[in-house]
Structure formats: structure tokens, C-alpha cells
Amino acid sequence: MIQTTEQLTWIAADWGTSNLRIWLMADTGDVLHRISADCGMGSLTPDQFEPELMKLIAEHLPNGRTVPVFICGMAGAKQGWAEAPYTAVPSEPPNATTATRIKTKDSRIDVYILPGMKQKAPADVMRGEETQIAGFLAANPKFDGVICLPGTHTKWVHISAREVVSFRTFMTGELFALIADQSVLRHSTASSDWDAKAFAAAVEDAMSNPATLASKLFSIRAEALLHGQSNAVGRAKVSGLLIGAELAGARPYWLGQNIVILGEDGLSSAYQAALSAQGLPVPTVPSETMTLAGLCAAYLALESKPQ
Amino acid sequence: MIQTTEQLTWIAADWGTSNLRIWLMADTGDVLHRISADCGMGSLTPDQFEPELMKLIAEHLPNGRTVPVFICGMAGAKQGWAEAPYTAVPSEPPNATTATRIKTKDSRIDVYILPGMKQKAPADVMRGEETQIAGFLAANPKFDGVICLPGTHTKWVHISAREVVSFRTFMTGELFALIADQSVLRHSTASSDWDAKAFAAAVEDAMSNPATLASKLFSIRAEALLHGQSNAVGRAKVSGLLIGAELAGARPYWLGQNIVILGEDGLSSAYQAALSAQGLPVPTVPSETMTLAGLCAAYLALESKPQ
Structure with missing residues (x-):
């Protein structure tokens, strides 16, 4: 001490x-x-x-x-x-x-x-995300492309010449928590297991027709009632439908772009799997490391500033 | 007594x-x-x-x-x-x-x-909705078309020859309650006022690009923080975005169809306004009356049944 x-x-x-x-x-x-x-x-x-x-x-x-x-x-x-x-x-x-x-x-x-x-x-x-971005740019000053920061409020951030050019927030993570834990679907989604196949299929399903999201979500409840669908499948479907709809809406941010995912392990992997299914192999960087790197960069800027 | x-x-x-x-x-x-x-x-x-x-x-x-x-x-x-x-x-x-x-x-x-x-x-x-439908059909036995029943779980029901042919549920009402009352948007939507113009614009906005729903929802919070948008506008926008996305997804159920809205006053009016903006003048019938009519029809079937 x-x-x-x-x-x-x-x-x-x-x-x-x-x-x-x-x-x-x-x-x-x-x-x-x-x-x-x-x-x-x-x-x-x-x-x-x-x-x-x-x-x-x-x-x-x-x-x-x-x-x-x-x-x-x-x-x-x-x-x-x-x-x-x-x-x-x-x-x-x-x-x-x-x-x-x-x-x-x-x-x-x-x-x-x-x-x-x-x-x-x-x-x-x-x-908060701007500090993670600063940390990433400190290590990758020449990066030109899009940083996806999955979270409660997922950000898609367009970077060029070390600047944040534009960004869009999707409240996908918060919607997931509300729907999976508090809506009528909670009876069909309470699970610590995960079905990767159901997730991938739901991403595809929502990307091809994002308008029917509120209907496909209710269908998860009906599948459980009528066909005995497991909660692991139900939970993965809620996540897949929401992330799939987001990918359809965020298409201008990732299609043909140079992308990196900056976030925590579990959620980053879900976004990585969803983008990979679109033919986009995307690297991930850990958010805690980037937060600290961004705070370091801010501190160094103070140190180098004329007092 | x-x-x-x-x-x-x-x-x-x-x-x-x-x-x-x-x-x-x-x-x-x-x-x-x-x-x-x-x-x-x-x-x-x-x-x-x-x-x-x-x-x-x-x-x-x-x-x-x-x-x-x-x-x-x-x-x-x-x-x-x-x-x-x-x-x-x-x-x-x-x-x-x-x-x-x-x-x-x-x-x-x-x-x-x-x-x-x-x-x-x-x-x-x-x-529950099936009984309201039975009540409506008891009074309108020749109805052929679609009944929209707005609610926590809005139903679009295709009727032909007195039969329910198919239906789709959108959990729009439940999503509205969760988002407006429990998400980060609650700070920007708590209001007993209603902005009909903002509602109509949000319906159009979501219908033209339903995939960006989760992003447009977050924008309501940002509009309040950055531009002082009122809560009456915020609340109407959440409703308009969700109903607009639903209309985009339910299009096969209403485009070129003979439609009636069966529900409670406030929510029915919102759906009526949204459909009217699409050039569809839609009559409404009150749900409580139809529930009772459906229960009456069930009772009469018992009375006429050979004992």
C-alpha cells in the first residue's frame, strides 16, 4: 500500500x-x-x-x-x-x-x-464511448473506417483522419433487457444457455424483414406455448432478431467498410458472429483496455500542455 | 337487487x-x-x-x-x-x-x-380477441376482410366466410409501455399531452425505414437533451415509430383490404389516424361491446344446442 x-x-x-x-x-x-x-x-x-x-x-x-x-x-x-x-x-x-x-x-x-x-x-x-475511441486511435492512429461499440446503447462510429465524423446509436441492448426480462416473453427466455444456430437464423430472419420484428418477437412466446420451444432458443432468438434488425438499419455503417468491434467479450462475439455471417470477418478489441488507454491519452495531453 | x-x-x-x-x-x-x-x-x-x-x-x-x-x-x-x-x-x-x-x-x-x-x-x-371477433361476426355475418384489434398485443385477423383464416400478433403495445415507462427514454416521454403531428411524422418515418427503429427511438432522448424536445412530442414519437414499424410489417394485412378496427377509444384512434394517412378510412367498433356480443353469441349457441 x-x-x-x-x-x-x-x-x-x-x-x-x-x-x-x-x-x-x-x-x-x-x-x-x-x-x-x-x-x-x-x-x-x-x-x-x-x-x-x-x-x-x-x-x-x-x-x-x-x-x-x-x-x-x-x-x-x-x-x-x-x-x-x-x-x-x-x-x-x-x-x-x-x-x-x-x-x-x-x-x-x-x-x-x-x-x-x-x-x-x-x-x-x-x-464514455468517445474515451474508448480515443484509446483505440492512440494505438491505431491511421485507422479509417467504422468502430462498432456494442452495449446497452450500441454505437456505430465513422472515423476518418483521427476524427469522429458521424455516429448512430441503436438502443438494442436496452431493448433486449426489457423484452427478455420484463415482457411476456420472459417466461420463454429465462436461460443461462445459448443456442448459436437459433441466434444466426434469427439474425438472418430479421435482416430480411426488419419490419415484422414486433410480430416475430411475439412468435417466440407462441412457439414455446404451442411447440415446446426451449428457453435457450427463445433467448438467442430475441437477441438475434434485435441484432439482425440493427444490422439491417446500420447497413450504411458496415457494408463495404473497414470495421472493428470494441466491446466486452460476450456481446462482441454475438455481433462478430452476426457480421461474419454477412461475409465480414471483423476483429474485436476489449473495451476496458481501450477505456484505460483513452484516459491515458487524455492524461498525456495534459502533461504535454503548456501549464 | x-x-x-x-x-x-x-x-x-x-x-x-x-x-x-x-x-x-x-x-x-x-x-x-x-x-x-x-x-x-x-x-x-x-x-x-x-x-x-x-x-x-x-x-x-x-x-x-x-x-x-x-x-x-x-x-x-x-x-x-x-x-x-x-x-x-x-x-x-x-x-x-x-x-x-x-x-x-x-x-x-x-x-x-x-x-x-x-x-x-x-x-x-x-x-379473448376471438370472442370480440365472434361478437363482431354475430352482427356482421357477411364481413370479409381484416379486423385489426389494437392492444398490448395487437392482432391482425383475416376473416373469410365467418372463419378466422389467419392472424398475426405484434407486441407493439407492450413494447410502448416498456420503452416509454421503463427505458432511458422515460425522462423524455413522461407526459399526459399528445402531439398528433409528431405522431403522424413518426409513423411515416418508421414506415419508410423500419430497420432503424432502435436508432430512431434513441434519437428521441438525444433530441430532448440537445434540442429541448418536449415530452409530449417524445411520447407521440415513441408511439408513432412503433405503430409505423408495425404497419410496415403488417402491410399484407391491410393493403387493398376491407378493414375494421376493434378496440378501445384512444389506441383505436391512433391506429385509425395512422391508416388514414395511408389513404385508408377505417371504421372502428368498441371492444367492450364486442366482447359482450361474443359472450352472448356463445350463450345462445348453448341454448340452441340439443341438451
């Missing part, structure tokens, strides 16, 4: 709606220590952010010097710690120079919240 | 997932008394149905004779009072001759539960 305190140079944090992840960082870019907590933005009022953060990091802070803290995610939303106004596209992803600096009560920390990005028309917003 | 008891000939009931509606009927078809309760099928175990019913009707029952009770809806589901197995389409809607007769503890009632209808492929089911 004492060693961590001595080496601690700066702190990275991803403060989402449900969770907070913290990395205590050495100057070299090495992670000294990781901390996770469930004090997400959704459960806090603005004045609770600093005490919650200090509860988790205070014991690690050195005396006599100030540690920069770089935060991305929903902490910068209007209902968060302090609003970090969106950067409009087209633009490079935000870094320390566009961050919102927070006046803290404790002088041992110097807090920067990275802004999200916005698009005027079609109206769209992101908070 | 005594007069009701003397004239009471039979009882009609619509026992849904959330509510129970009862009509005490005179032989002439006149309604003597109405009763509503929130003891829906979803809150009862099979052995609770008879006591719940008796609690509501016992005081009205005559002594010395048995009163037939005709029930439609979810009381006949597998988890209901007793399973009334589905009638397969194509077929006339069920009536007393295909009803499931229940052995009751109290000999003053003779209970019949009307079955729902099922379709093998595409797999689909209904429970």
Missing part, C-alpha cells in the same frame, strides 16, 4: 450509470491497483461524488502533492458530478484540453471530467 | 390477466348489472378463481336454479382457472360447443370457459 502511494502519479476512472471503476496509475502507464464500486452516477446527487470517490482512494493518496484524476462517462452528464458539455462532431475525441476541471474540497486531487460527443442531426449523443 | 336476482338468466365475464369484468344478464340480452374487479388471472392460483367469482356474484344468485356463466380470456390459459385448449385456425371463433366446462363446488353456477385460437405457422395465439 505504501509503495502504491509513493508511485501513484495519477488516477483514471470510468464513472458510469451503474458502476465506478478506478485505476491507480504509475507515471510509466502501469496500473498499480484497481478498484470497483457500485456507486454509479444513477444513485448519486452531485454533492455525493467527491465523498464517494475519496472513500475509495483517500488511503492511497500521498501527502504534499496533488494527484490528477481523469474521469470519463456519465459523471459528466447533466445529472452527474458536473456537466462536461458535449463536443460536437466532426471532431477528434475529447482529451484533457477539452475536459471540465472540477473544484474539489480536498486539495490532494485535481479532477478532470472528459466530455461526451454530440451530433446535431440525426440527434445523437455518447458519453 | 331482488329484481336482478329474479331476472338473472346467465352471466358473462371477461377474465383477463389484470382485470375481471362481469355482466349479469337477463334472458332478453339486457345487462342487469355490471361488476369490475382487479383480481386478474395473473394474481390468482387455479383454486382461487371460484371463490373470487363467488365473492362478487353470490349475493345476486337465485336459489333453486343453476345460472350459466360464460367466461372468455386468460382464465382459460394454462396458468388460469382451467386450461381451455386453443382452437386451431382456420376455424369459426369458438362458442359454447367448444368451451371447457368447469366442475364447480357451488352448484348454483355452471361455468364455461371459451378457448382461445392458435396458428401453427407462423406460431401465434390469442385469448
Whole structure:
């Protein structure tokens, strides 16, 4: 612990709606220590952010010097710690120079919240993904193409010349959670198993006729009632139908494009399988690594900035 | 009360997932008394149905004779009072001759539960709507065309020669409730106002490109955050996008067809407006009247049946 305190140079944090992840960082870019907590933005009022953060990091802070803290995610939303106004596209992803600096009560920390990005028309917003994109571009500065970030609100992001040119959000992940866990389909989808064949067939089915989505979803319930369809098949079908409809709608973002999937393992694999069935072999990169890389890039930009 | 008891000939009931509606009927078809309760099928175990019913009707029952009770809806589901197995389409809607007769503890009632209808492929089911259809056909025996029954699970039902030929369910109403009240959009849709123009535009928008539904839905949140869009507009847009996507998917059911909408006022008006914008003036009939008419038709079939 004492060693961590001595080496601690700066702190990275991803403060989402449900969770907070913290990395205590050495100057070299090495992670000294990781901390996770469930004090997400959704459960806090603005004045609770600093005490919650200090509860988790205070014991690690050195005396006599100030540690920069770089935060991305929903902490910068209007209902968060302090609003970090969106950067409009087209633009490079935000870094320390566009961050919102927070006046803290404790002088041992110097807090920067990275802004999200916005698009005027079609109206769209992101908070958190822009930092993952910055991390990816730090390692792949010449990348030109589309980054797909699967999640609660999946993003398709067009990148050119290190800039976010345009993006579209599909609320596919949130729809999946609502439909599979809370609709009448929940009786036919509760399963920890997965049927990859049923998923692939449902992707194809929805891509060929996305308009009948609400009808094909109900059919999952009827298949269970009438033909004894298993819940593993039902669950994979809900996911396949929703992702298939999304792929049909996001076609301009992937057809003939250079694509990479940036996300967590399970959901990334589902998108990868769906795109692969369209003849697109797509590489994946892990989102947590990219988040940290993006926060590192933001910190480095601060360090190199004339003070 | 005594007069009701003397004239009471039979009882009609619509026992849904959330509510129970009862009509005490005179032989002439006149309604003597109405009763509503929130003891829906979803809150009862099979052995609770008879006591719940008796609690509501016992005081009205005559002594010395048995009163037939005709029930439609979810009381006949597998988890209901007793399973009334589905009638397969194509077929006339069920009536007393295909009803499931229940052995009751109290000999003053003779209970019949009307079955729902099922379709093998595409797999689909209904429970309750078939009785409304029977009611409509009792008054319109020569109707040939499509009945649209808007609701939690909207049905499009193809009728020919008094038979249900085929049908499709779209879970549009349930999706609306989940998205407007429980998703991230709830912050941008909570309103008792309604914007008819925004609804109409959203219907058009979704009909022209239903695949981007999950993206256009998220845009409602972004429009509120970035451009201050009102919740009345947001709510109407969610409804318009979902109904527009449904109309695109249900096109074979309404294009060039003779259509009638059978449902409750508010939702029927929304579907009527959406279809009217497609150049289809569609009449509406009220669902409660049709439910009762369908139960009456079932009762009359029992009366005319050789005992």
C-alpha cells in the first residue's frame, strides 16, 4: 500500500450509470491497483461524488502533492458530478484540453471530467464511448473506417483522419433487457444457455424483414406455448432478431467498410458472429483496455500542455 | 337487487390477466348489472378463481336454479382457472360447443370457459380477441376482410366466410409501455399531452425505414437533451415509430383490404389516424361491446344446442 502511494502519479476512472471503476496509475502507464464500486452516477446527487470517490482512494493518496484524476462517462452528464458539455462532431475525441476541471474540497486531487460527443442531426449523443475511441486511435492512429461499440446503447462510429465524423446509436441492448426480462416473453427466455444456430437464423430472419420484428418477437412466446420451444432458443432468438434488425438499419455503417468491434467479450462475439455471417470477418478489441488507454491519452495531453 | 336476482338468466365475464369484468344478464340480452374487479388471472392460483367469482356474484344468485356463466380470456390459459385448449385456425371463433366446462363446488353456477385460437405457422395465439371477433361476426355475418384489434398485443385477423383464416400478433403495445415507462427514454416521454403531428411524422418515418427503429427511438432522448424536445412530442414519437414499424410489417394485412378496427377509444384512434394517412378510412367498433356480443353469441349457441 505504501509503495502504491509513493508511485501513484495519477488516477483514471470510468464513472458510469451503474458502476465506478478506478485505476491507480504509475507515471510509466502501469496500473498499480484497481478498484470497483457500485456507486454509479444513477444513485448519486452531485454533492455525493467527491465523498464517494475519496472513500475509495483517500488511503492511497500521498501527502504534499496533488494527484490528477481523469474521469470519463456519465459523471459528466447533466445529472452527474458536473456537466462536461458535449463536443460536437466532426471532431477528434475529447482529451484533457477539452475536459471540465472540477473544484474539489480536498486539495490532494485535481479532477478532470472528459466530455461526451454530440451530433446535431440525426440527434445523437455518447458519453464514455468517445474515451474508448480515443484509446483505440492512440494505438491505431491511421485507422479509417467504422468502430462498432456494442452495449446497452450500441454505437456505430465513422472515423476518418483521427476524427469522429458521424455516429448512430441503436438502443438494442436496452431493448433486449426489457423484452427478455420484463415482457411476456420472459417466461420463454429465462436461460443461462445459448443456442448459436437459433441466434444466426434469427439474425438472418430479421435482416430480411426488419419490419415484422414486433410480430416475430411475439412468435417466440407462441412457439414455446404451442411447440415446446426451449428457453435457450427463445433467448438467442430475441437477441438475434434485435441484432439482425440493427444490422439491417446500420447497413450504411458496415457494408463495404473497414470495421472493428470494441466491446466486452460476450456481446462482441454475438455481433462478430452476426457480421461474419454477412461475409465480414471483423476483429474485436476489449473495451476496458481501450477505456484505460483513452484516459491515458487524455492524461498525456495534459502533461504535454503548456501549464 | 331482488329484481336482478329474479331476472338473472346467465352471466358473462371477461377474465383477463389484470382485470375481471362481469355482466349479469337477463334472458332478453339486457345487462342487469355490471361488476369490475382487479383480481386478474395473473394474481390468482387455479383454486382461487371460484371463490373470487363467488365473492362478487353470490349475493345476486337465485336459489333453486343453476345460472350459466360464460367466461372468455386468460382464465382459460394454462396458468388460469382451467386450461381451455386453443382452437386451431382456420376455424369459426369458438362458442359454447367448444368451451371447457368447469366442475364447480357451488352448484348454483355452471361455468364455461371459451378457448382461445392458435396458428401453427407462423406460431401465434390469442385469448379473448376471438370472442370480440365472434361478437363482431354475430352482427356482421357477411364481413370479409381484416379486423385489426389494437392492444398490448395487437392482432391482425383475416376473416373469410365467418372463419378466422389467419392472424398475426405484434407486441407493439407492450413494447410502448416498456420503452416509454421503463427505458432511458422515460425522462423524455413522461407526459399526459399528445402531439398528433409528431405522431403522424413518426409513423411515416418508421414506415419508410423500419430497420432503424432502435436508432430512431434513441434519437428521441438525444433530441430532448440537445434540442429541448418536449415530452409530449417524445411520447407521440415513441408511439408513432412503433405503430409505423408495425404497419410496415403488417402491410399484407391491410393493403387493398376491407378493414375494421376493434378496440378501445384512444389506441383505436391512433391506429385509425395512422391508416388514414395511408389513404385508408377505417371504421372502428368498441371492444367492450364486442366482447359482450361474443359472450352472448356463445350463450345462445348453448341454448340452441340439443341438451
